[in-house]
Amino acid sequence: MSENQRRAPVPEGRPLTVADVLALPVLAGGDPRVVTGRDHTDRPVRWVHITELTDPASFLKGGELVLTTGMPLPDDPAGVRRYVDELADVGAAALVIELVRRYHRPPDALVQACRSRGLPLVTLAKDVNFLEVTQVVHTLILGSQADAMRRTQRVHEAFTALTLRGAGPEDVVRAAAEMSGHTVVLENLVHRAMVCEPSGSTTEAALTDWERRSRATPPADHTGLRGPEGWLVAPVEYQGEGWGRVAMLPGPYDSAASPVFGPEDVTVLERTAMALTIARLTHPTPWERTAHRNALRDLVEQRHRSPADACARVAALGLPTEHTRFVAALVDVPAAADTARIEVRLAEELSATGAPALVGLLGPSRLGVLLALRPSRPWRQTVERLSRTALGPAPGATVCAGSPATDLADVARSFREAARVAEATGPEQPLPPDRSFHERSDIGLRRLLFALRDDTRVQEYAERQLGRLLDHDARHGTGLLTTLRGYLDAAGNKTVAARAIGVSRETVYQRLRTIERLLGRDLESGEQRTELHVALQALDALRGR
Structure with missing residues (x-):
């Protein structure tokens, strides 16, 4: 048997079909022609059966490719129909008849019977060695079965390994x-x-x-x-x-x-x-929570292949995506707080109030919330309720919100805004009088500098502007920095500054002259006073004030 005769044009993992067998060189040499049932040649072939019996079906179990020379075929149409019916009833894959000995064209009764039962009828115009056909096909089938067993074993081993290592x-x-x-x-x-x-x-x-x-x-x-x-x-x-x-x-x-x-x-x-x-x-973590966490992280980090993918994913988690306004919020909780419990509580509270949302951990002490609200619904009221829910079990929590986004593609921007607000919010930052969360409009110069406190350019600016003054106070025990702060806070009014720091007006004049000399600055200049005031604000941010 040649290598070409053994080779099967079958993709790995798919059973051998009637069409595959007909394409084998050992059968292709017989010039096969599908007379009926061309739409059913994708039937799998379980075995090949050579028969010259008038009742071959009694020896079949289904899925066989039946080979015959046509010698035992009944002469009467009723007998032919019975012959075909028995093959079809047992589930034969196809009937292959050789047109060399008894017939030179398929009998009409056979064609009609096969067509009515949907049984593929294949004719061979040339002599074919049926024994060689069975050897080739059976070798392929057995080899395929062995391959399938090996692949199944690999599947079992792979999932066993996943289970043993605790895969999620x-x-x-x-x-x-x-x-x-x-x-x-x-x-x-x-x-x-x-x-x-x-x-x-x-x-x-x-x-x-x-x-x-x-x-x-x-x-x-x-x-x-x-x-x-x-x-x-x-x-x-x-x-x-x-x-x-x-x-x-x-x-x-x-x-x-x-x-x-x-x-x-x-x-x-x-x-x-x-x-x-x-x-x-x-x-232990409910998979619903894990799904929310992963979806939020993908939105924040923009890891979706496309906005359409992102919409489909969050919609499949139950979040509306059409005619919706999205608001991102970050909840930073104290290190000792039970973040998992707060996460569940937030999700339950939002669900109870009819506010669709994704809630999930984005970091060890940071929760992310994506609210999906109707455009007519006031978003600040929902964030306020969210904030008060978080502050209940974690009084030291900080809630920061980004501005609304009109679609999911803009949600990452809303989260970035919330993160910038959080960066500019110190642990003791007072809240606005009318709400319990922070938003972008709260960020003034002092909080902006607090957010930038780790930037070496800010550090260098504060040192360049005030370094000599700080060094003088440290060496001589003076309070020139306090005097400068009082003067700048009083918008250059020396009388108000003297009253604020508790010294005489003449002392303020003397100290201001010393400050101007040390810093090489003109304190009568509005621009230079502004520069120094910014430097003081930066110094406070660096010192955590």
């Missing part, structure tokens, strides 16, 4: 998508997509209109095909109760009318569901 749901779903080449989605009982790993498509294509599509896909207590799109689904449990399910989606060019998932895909999904069930028991 994202790792498990990603592995399933990589092994199967299909998009895999994990959802909970209320049809929120917790994890989506696209393969061959985009997040947008996988998750658009997710809840409606998922609800059209009936639940199941075992792995199987479900719904109008032909999803392969498997249940995921938690402590013996249903928690949700994992779904493997057909590819963008697959048809729900034809099978697109093989036995290996079923194995992958079953092991995925098992690994997720175990992971659900070993990971």
